[in-house]
Amino acid sequence: MLPDGWTVRLKPLPAWCVWMSVKTVSSMDHAAAEAQEIRWLEQARRGDQAAFGRLVEAYQRPVYNLTYRMLGDPAEAEDAAQETFVRMYTKLHTYEPGRKPVSWVLAIASHYCIDRLRRRRVTWLSLDEDPAAMALPSRRPGPEEAALRQEGRTEVQAAVMRLAPGYRVPLILRYWYDLSYEEIAETMGISAPAVKSRLHRARLQIAEQTLAH
């Protein structure tokens, strides 16, 4: 039960914003929350550590969710989330006013995860293997894994992990952040038609893999 005066708006706000509205801003609408984040960004650029701390608290969930969905391992996802925020801090001067702050942060996180996946130098697993089962620890499940199992969502993460990194990002940004094609394009630094094409191919691959299983 939420306290009186608290509202949860599932649409049209994206998931990260719904979480923020429940957690911190209650009646504050999306635009006001974004304006507040921009103020924190400006303050952080001027060296205000407390403002940067507030930004980290505001974005830790969307950033961690993205790094986990991209990397599939809780410890690696946390390390990547930490590194994302460190990079965000060092790149504060590159933030362009007018851009959605969350889109800017997610761009840093997704680029870092893609770099990290490239550095792994792994051979992509064949479709017969179950990457989620390999990525998720099995002996002592962590909270993420427990939540995923509880809700029967492991197949979703497994499907994401079977995609190439370039296809994972648009799919994750579309489903968990409800970003438009243009916003995904801006985040990834590609064109909107390329986003459309990648989402189509990602869905094709997932559907084929589901059939194969």
Added chain:
Amino acid sequence: MHSEYTELMSLALDHEANAAQMDALHAHLRGCAGCAAAWARWQALDARFRAAPMLAAPPQLAERVLARLATRRRRRFWRGWLGAGLFIAWLAVAGVILLALLGGAWWGLTHPLHASLALSAAARLLSGVLWPVRSAGVMLTSAGVSPQAGVAAYLGLTSLLCGVWVWLVIRRAPLSRTRVTSYH
């Protein structure tokens, strides 16, 4: 399954298909059993993805981020001091050498006899100190290595060692990893 219609399915799932595209898709689905089955499968997958939760961040993630930043700042601070210290040391050494040269030149001009005696003594001392080098040179020459090649090898090795030293000093130290919760 027709690829032009799977593209429309993807657009439809993202609510990016216009009315004409939706009409075309539904008209096609009525007559194509393969695409109709695929559409049902895609809708089911879409529903599963939309129902997947946004994961909560691990506890104290924000604190650990700030700790990592603090560590990074400390490292930068000390690296800055190390760089500044090396530069000051280099300046001091260069200054002492310059002063010695200038002082020696002035003293030599004002006391030519003493200066020539001192230079002679210094040459003898240097000759005594450098006998291992001279001996090595003789050995190398007798082994067929030209003096130029020896000097080049010496300079090359020295440059390599200096390069390694500079790299060790200025290379970007990896950020310390703050504790990461592992569920393994």
